[in-house]
Amino acid sequence: MTAKPKKATPAKKNSKPAAKKAVAASGGDLKETQLRAHRIDKQDTVLTTDQGIVVDDTDNALRAGPRGPNLLEDFHLREKIMRFDHERIPERVVHARGSGAHGFFQPYGNELAAYTKADFLIDPSVQTPVFVRFSTVQGSRGSTDTPRDVRGFAVKFYTQQGNFDLVGNNMPVFFIQDGIKFPDIIHAVKPEPHHEMPQAASAHDSFWDFVTQQPETMHHVIWLMSDRAIPRSFRTMQGFGVHTFRLVDGGGKSTFVKFHWKPVAGTHSLVWDEAQKISGKDPDFNRRDLWESIESGAYPEYELGVQLIAEEDEFAFDGIDLLDATKLIPEELVPVTPVGRMVLNRNPDNFFAETEQIAFSVGNVVPGIDFTNDPLMQARLFSYLDTQLTRLGGPNFAQIPINQPVAPVRHHQQDGFHQHAIPLGEGNYHPNTTGGGCPFIAGADNAFKHFPQEVDGVKLRKRAETFADHYSQATLFWNSMSAWEKEHIVAAYRFELGKVTRMPIRELMVEHLARIDHSLAVSVAAGVGVAAPAKAVKNHGRFSAALSQDQQPPGPITGRKVAVLVADGVEATGVKAIQEGLAAQGAVVELLGLVDGIVKAASGKTLPVDRAMNTVSSVLYDAVVVAGGTESADALADDGYAVHFIAETYKHAKPLAILGEGEQVVRQARLPIFEASDRPGKKASKPMAGALDGVVAVKAGQKVTKAVVEQFAEAIAAHRHFDRPVNGIAA
Ligand code: HDE
Numbered sequence: 001m002t003a004k005p006k007k008a009t010p011a012k013k014n015s016k017p018a019a020k021k022a023v024a025a026s027g028g029d030l031k032e033t034q035l036r037a038h039r040i041d042k043q044d045t046v047l048t049t050d051q052g053i054v055v056d057d058t059d060n061a062l063r064a065g066p067r068g069p070n071l072l073e074d075f076h077l078r079e080k081i082m083r084f085d086h087e088r089i090p091e092r093v094v095h096a097r098g099s100g101a102h103g104f105f106q107p108y109g110n111e112l113a114a115y116t117k118a119d120f121l122i123d124p125s126v127q128t129p130v131f132v133r134f135s136t137v138q139g140s141r142g143s144t145d146t147p148r149d150v151r152g153f154a155v156k157f158y159t160q161q162g163n164f165d166l167v168g169n170n171m172p173v174f175f176i177q178d179g180i181k182f183p184d185i186i187h188a189v190k191p192e193p194h195h196e197m198p199q200a201a202s203a204h205d206s207f208w209d210f211v212t213q214q215p216e217t218m219h220h221v222i223w224l225m226s227d228r229a230i231p232r233s234f235r236t237m238q239g240f241g242v243h244t245f246r247l248v249d250g251g252g253k254s255t256f257v258k259f260h261w262k263p264v265a266g267t268h269s270l271v272w273d274e275a276q277k278i279s280g281k282d283p284d285f286n287r288r289d290l291w292e293s294i295e296s297g298a299y300p301e302y303e304l305g306v307q308l309i310a311e312e313d314e315f316a317f318d319g320i321d322l323l324d325a326t327k328l329i330p331e332e333l334v335p336v337t338p339v340g341r342m343v344l345n346r347n348p349d350n351f352f353a354e355t356e357q358i359a360f361s362v363g364n365v366v367p368g369i370d371f372t373n374d375p376l377m378q379a380r381l382f383s384y385l386d387t388q389l390t391r392l393g394g395p396n397f398a399q400i401p402i403n404q405p406v407a408p409v410r411h412h413q414q415d416g417f418h419q420h421a422i423p424l425g426e427g428n429y430h431p432n433t434t435g436g437g438c439p440f441i442a443g444a445d446n447a448f449k450h451f452p453q454e455v456d457g458v459k460l461r462k463r464a465e466t467f468a469d470h471y472s473q474a475t476l477f478w479n480s481m482s483a484w485e486k487e488h489i490v491a492a493y494r495f496e497l498g499k500v501t502r503m504p505i506r507e508l509m510v511e512h513l514a515r516i517d518h519s520l521a522v523s524v525a526a527g528v529g530v531a532a533p534a535k536a537v538k539n540h541g542r543f544s545a546a547l548s549q550d551q552q553p554p555g556p557i558t559g560r561k562v563a564v565l566v567a568d569g570v571e572a573t574g575v576k577a578i579q580e581g582l583a584a585q586g587a588v589v590e591l592l593g594l595v596d597g598i599v600k601a602a603s604g605k606t607l608p609v610d611r612a613m614n615t616v617s618s619v620l621y622d623a624v625v626v627a628g629g630t631e632s633a634d635a636l637a638d639d640g641y642a643v644h645f646i647a648e649t650y651k652h653a654k655p656l657a658i659l660g661e662g663e664q665v666v667r668q669a670r671l672p673i674f675e676a677s678d679r680p681g682k683k684a685s686k687p688m689a690g691a692l693d694g695v696v697a698v699k700a701g702q703k704v705t706k707a708v709v710e711q712f713a714e715a716i717a718a719h720r721h722f723d724r725p726v727n728g729i730a731a
Contacts, residue, residue: 037401038401039349049075049076049079050079050083053075053076055076058076058080061074061077062074062076062077089356089391089392089393090390090391091140091141091391092135092141092387092391093186093387094137094138094186095135095136095137095152095154096135096139096140096141096143097135097136097139097140097141097142097143097144097145097200098133098134098135098136098152098355098356099133099134099135099145099234099286099287099290099291099355100131100132100133100134100348100351100354100355100358101131101132101290101294101300101344101345101346101347101348102129102130102131102344102345102346102347102348103129103130103131103132103299103300103342103343103344103345103346104127104128104129104130104342104343104345105120105127105128105130105155105157105304105340105341105342106124106126106127106128106340106341106342106343107120107121107122107123107124107126107339107340108124108338108339108340108341109124109339110122110123110124111337111339112247112306112339113249114249115247115249115253115255115257115308116247116248116249116255116368116369117248117249117250117367117368118159118161118164118247118366118367118368118369119159119160119161119368120157120159120160120161120164120366121339121340121368126160128157128158128159128160129157129158129406130155130156130157130158130342130344131155131156131158131354131358131402132153132154132155132156132342132344133152133154133355133358133360134151134152134153134154134234134286134290135151135152135154136149136150136151136152136200137149137150137151137152137189138189138190138200138201138202139199139200140199140200143199143200143283144200144278144279144283144285145278145279145283145284145285145286145287146230146270146275146276146278146279146283146285146286147200147201147202147230147275147279148201148202148203148224148225148229148230148272148275148492148496149200149202149224149229150169150170150171150220150224150229151169151170151231151234151237152167152168152169152170153168153169153170153237153239153240153261154166154167154168154360155167155168155239155261155342156358156360156364156403157366158405158406159366159406159407160406160407161366161367161368161407161446162364162366162405162407162448163364163366163403163405163407164364164365164366164369165360165361165362165364165365166241166259167360167361167362167380167384168239168240168241168242168259168261169239169240169242170228170231170237170238170239170240171220171223171224171228171229171240171242172223172240172242172258172260172328173219173220173223173242173325173326173327173328173473174220174242174325174326174376175216175217175220175221175326176214176216176217176325176326176376177216177324177325177326177375177376177463177467178375178376178379178463179375179376179377179378179379179380179383180379181214182376182379182383184210184214185210185214185217187206188206188207188209188210188211189202189206189207189210192204192205192206200279202224202496203495203496203498203499203500204499204500205500205501205502205505208496208497208500208505208506208509209502209505211509212505212508212509212512215470215471215512216326216467216470217326217470218470218471218474218512218515218516219326219327219470219471219473219474219477220326221474222474222477222478222489222516223477224492225489225492225493225496226477226481226485226488226489226492226549227269227270227271227485227488227549228269228549229492230269230270230271230272230275231268231269231270231286232268232269232270232622232719233265233268233286233289233290233293233559234286234289234290234300235263235265235289235290235293235300235559236263236265236266236267236268236269236555237263237267238260238261238262238263238267239260239261239302240258240259240260240261241258241259241260242325243258243325243362243372243374243376243377244256244257244258244309244322244323244372244374245257245258245259245369245370245371245372246369246370246371246372246451247306247308247368247369247370248367248368248369248370248449248451249368250445252449252451252452253311254311254370254451254453255308255309255310255311256308256309256310256311256313256314256322256372257306257307257308257309258306258307258309258328258329258334259304259305259306260304260305260306260307260336261302261303261304261305261342262302262303262305262336262338262552263300263301263302263555264300264301264302264303264341264555264556265300265301265555265556265558265559266552266553266554266555266556266717266719267549267552268549268555268719268720269549270619270652271488271652271653271720272488272491272492272495273651273652274619274652277617277619278619278620281616281617281619281620282620285620289559290344291347292588293559294344294345294346294347295347296559296588298558298559298586299343299344299345300343300344301341301342301343301344302341302342303338303340303341303342304338304339304340304341304342305336305337305338305339306336306337306339307329307331307334307335307336307337308334308337309322309329309334317329317333319469319472320473321464321466321467322372322374323372323373323374323375323464323467324374324464324466324467325374325376325377326467326470326473327473328473330476330544330546330547331544331546332544332545332546336546353400353401353402354401354402357392357397357400357402357403358402358403359384359388359391359392359397359398359400359403360384361384361385361388362377362380362381362384363380363381363384363385365448366448367446367447367448367449370450370451373453393417393418394416394417394418395413395416395417396416396417396418396419396420397418399418399419399420399421410438410439411439412427412428412429412430412439414428471512471515471516471537472540474516475516475517475539475540475542476540476542476543476544476547477547478516478517478520479517479539479541479542479543480543480544480545480546480547480548481547481548481550482548482550482551483722484550484722484723485548485549485550486520487722489520490520490523490524490527491527493509493513493520493524493527493528494524494527494528497509497510497524497527497528498527498528503529503530506528506529506530507530507531509524510524510525510528510530510533511533511536513525513533514533514534514535514536514537515536515537517539518533518535518536518539521533521536554717554718554719555717556585556586556717557582557585557586557587557713557716557717558585558586558587559586559587559588560587560588560622560623560716561587561588561590561620561621561622561623562582562587562588562589562590562621562622562623562624562625562716563590563592563616563618563621563623563624563625563645564578564579564589564590564591564592564624564625564627565592565613565624565625565626565627565636565642565645565646565662565665566591566592566593566599566607566609566627566632566636567593567594567599567631567632567633567635567636567639567642568599568600568631568632568635569600569601569602569629569630569631569632569634569635570599570601570602570607570627570628570629570631570632571601571602571627571628571629571632571659571660571661572601572602572603572605572607572629573603573703573704574627574628574659574660574698574703574704575591575607575625575627575659577703577704577705577708577709578625578657578659578704578708578709578712579591581706581709581710581713582709582712582713582716585713587713587716590610590611590621591607591608591609591610591611592609592610592611592612592613592616592645593609593611593612593613594612594613594635594636594639594641594642595609595612596609596611596612596615597609599632601629602629602630602631602632613639613641613642613645614641617645617648618644618645618646618648618649618652618654619648619652621649621654622654622655622716622719623649623654623655623656623657623712623715623716624645624646624649624654624655624656624657625656625657625659625662625712626646626656626657626658626659626662626663626665626666627659627662628659628660628661628662628698628700629660629661629662630661632661632662633660633661633662633663633664633665634664636662636665637664637665637667637668642665643665643668643669644669644731646665646666646669646671647669647670647671647729647730647731648731650669650671650673650695650724650726650729650731651726651729651731652720652726653694653720653721653722653724653726654694654720654721655694655695655696655712655715655716655718655721656673656694656695656696657695657696657697657698657708657712658695658696658697658698659698659704660698660699660700660701660702661700663697663700669729670729670730671729672724672725672728672729673693673695693721693723693724694715694718694720694721694724695715695721696708696711696712696715
C-alpha cells in the first residue's frame with residue numbers, strides 16, 4: 001500500500017531574512033556548505049521509519065481490535081518509543097546551559113604574520129567560519145540564563161589548517177591555579193550533594209567553604225561578585241582566553257599571547273535584583289537576545305585582541321607569573337592590540353545537533369598556536385577529549401557535522417561507536433605499502449610542530465613560589481572599580497555570604513577580604529553580622545582602568561529594547577517620534593498596552609499594541625517611555641502593574657522618558673526625580689527639565705524633538721545611571 005503524500009505547508013519558520021542570507025554567503029559559507037549535506041529537509045516528504053518504510057498512521061498503535069492490546073509487531077511504535085526513550089545524552093558536567101551561533105572571523109591585516117604561521121590570523125582576505133557557544137557554568141541544561149556565574153565564551157574556528165578552539169570565559173582569570181583542584185571547586189559550587197540545592201547559584205555553604213579554604217580563588221571570586229557575572233547579553237560581554245598561549249612563527253620563534261574578545265555593543269551588565277527577577281520572567285533571556293539579534297540582522301560582533309609578550313620577557317612582570325591563571329596582565333603594562341573581528345550572523349538550525357553536540361577542546365590548536373606549562377591548561381588538555389568520549393557516546397564525535405573540520409581528515413583511526421565514515425582500502429596502519437604509503441607524513445612546513453621548549457626538572461607535587469600571592473590582583477581589581485561598581489560588589493558579597501549558614505565561613509571570608517581592602521571587608525562585615533576585621537595589610541593603591549566596565553566604550557543602541565507604556569487616549573505624535581527616532585538607530589521599540597490589541601489615540605487614530613504589559617516586565621527592557629495624553633496617563637496611573645513597571649525601571653537605573661501627561665504616572669510611582677517641594681502630595685508641579693541621571697522629560701504640549709530623542713538615545717547608550725538615589729524605591 002502506498003500512502004498519499006500530505007499537502008506540504010510552507011516552511012515559514014525556516015525562511016531567513018534577506019540581509020542574513022547575503023552575509024552568510026560571503027562569510028561562514030564553508031561551514032554552511034558542509035552542513036548542508038547533513039540537513040534533513042522534511043518539506044514535501046512523507047513520513048517514514050528509520051529504515052525508510054513509509055508510514056500510514058503515526059497516531060494509533062497497532063492493536064487487536066479498537067479496544068484490544070497492542071501488538072509487538074508494530075515496528076513503528078517500537079521504534080518511535082525507543083528513539084524517544086534515548087533522546088537525552090549526558091549534559092556537560094560544567095557549562096551545561098549554553099547557546100550557540102554561527103559566524104565568521106576575519107583578521108584586519110597581516111600584523112600577526114611576524115608572530116604566527118596560523119593563516120586564519122594573518123590573511124585579511126579570508127573569512128574563517130566559526131561556531132560560538134556561550135554558557136553559564138554551575139546550572140543544569142535547563143537552568144536560567146541569569147545566575148551570578150562565570151560565562152563560557154567558546155569559539156571553534158574552522159580553519160583551512162584544521163580546527164582551532166579558543167575555549168574561554170568572560171572573565172580573564174580563573175578560580176584555581178592547578179587543574180587537579182578543578183573537581184574540588186566544581187563539587188563545591190554545584191548543588192550540595194545531600195539535597196541537590198541550590199540550582200545555578202554560588203550562594204551556599206560549600207562554595208564559600210572551599211573559597212575560604214583555598215585563597216587562590218580570591219581574585220576570581222571578586223570578579224564573580226562584580227557585575228561581570230550578570231551580563232546584560234552575550235553581545236555585551238568580553239571574552240578571554242585566560243591562559244597564556246604561544247604564537248609560533250614559520251621559523252619556530254615563540255611569543256607569549258593572551259587572547260581578548262571586546263564586544264562592539266559595549267560591555268554592559270544587569271543589576272542583581274533584575275537578574276533574579278529575569279530568572280523567573282524569562283529564564284531564556286540571554287539565549288533569546290542572541291537568537292533575536294541574529295534573526296533581525298543586528299549581528300553580534302566582537303573584536304579579537306592580543307597581548308603579546310616576547311619570550312625573553314617571561315619574567316619581566318613583577319608578581320605575575322605568566323603560567324598562573326589566577327593573574328592577568330594589566331593592559332597598561334601590555335596593551336591589547338586589535339587583530340580582527342568576529343561576526344555572528346546565523347542561528348543554528350537545530351539546537352541539539354549543533355549547540356548541544358559541539359565539542360570544544362583546549363587541545364585543538366593549529367600550526368602557529370601552541371600551549372604553555374600553565375598547570376591549569378595542562379589538565380584541560382586531557383579533560384575535554386575525555387568528557388566528550390562519554391558525553392557524545394564514543395570516539396567518533398569529530399564526525400558529527402558541527403565538529404567536522406573543513407580541512408581534510410585522513411588517518412588510520414577506525415571503528416568504534418557511531419563510525420559514519422566508510423574508509424576505503426587496506427592500508428589502515430603506518431607505514432604501509434598496501435595503501436601506497438598513504439596518508440603520508442607531511443613536510444615540516446604545513447605540519448603542526450610542537451614548540452621545542454626545553455624541559456628539565458625534578459618530579460614533584462609543588463606550586464612555584466611565583467604563584468604564592470593571592471591578594472594583590474584582587475586589590476588591583478577593587479581599586480579599579482568606580483563607586484557604583486564597588487557598591488555592587490559589596491552588595492554581592494553580602495548577598496552570597498548572607499546565604500551561608502555557618503558563621504565561621506562568613507568570618508573567615510571577611511578576614512580574607514581584609515587582605516584585599518580593609519574598607520571592603522568592613523562594609524561586607526556590616527551586612528553579614530560579622531565583627532569588623534582589623535586592618536590586615538596596606539592597600540597597594542595600584543589600579544587598571546581597563547578592568548572597570550565604567551571605562552569601556554558604551555557602544556551603539558542597536559538591539560537595546562525599549563518599552564513604551566500606552567493606553568487609550570495616548571498622545572500619538574510623541575510616541576511616533578520616539579519610536580521612529582530610536583528604531584532608526586537600531587533599537588527595538590515595543591508598545592505595551594494594559595491589554596493586547598490596539599489603543600485608540602487622542603487623535604482618533606489607532607496604534608497596534610506589541611504586547612500586553614502583564615505578559616512582560618520592566619526587567620526585560622533596557623529603557624522605558626511613559627507616553628503622554630491625559631486619558632492614557634490616567635489609565636496607566638490607576639494600574640498598579642504600570643506604576644510598578646516605572647518604579648522598577650528607575651530602581652534598576654535604566655533610562656526613562658516621560659512624555660507630557662505621562663508625568664502623572666511617574667508621580668504615582670513616588671520617584672525622587674522631581675524637586676523636593678514637588679513630591680507627590682505637594683502642590684507645585686514642575687517637571688524636571690532635560691536629562692538628569694538618564695531621565696528625559698518633555699512638558700505637556702511640547703514636541704518630542706530630534707534633540708529629545710537624541711538625548712534619550714545617549715542615555716540608552718550609557719546603559720545605566722547609577723548616580724540616582726534608588727534605595728528608597730519600593731520595586
Ligand atoms: Fe572547562 N571544561 N575546564 N574551563 N570549559 C568543560 O568540557 C575543565 C576551564 C570552559 O561550550 C568541559 O565538553 C577542567 C577554564 C568552557 O562546550 C570539561 C578545567 C576555562 C566550557 C571541562 C577547566 C574553561 C568548558 C565540560 C581545569 C576558561 C564549555 C564539557 C583544569 C579559560 C565549552 C566539556 C562548551 C567545558 C574541564 C577550566 C572554559 C569537563 C578540567 C580555565 C567555556 O571537559
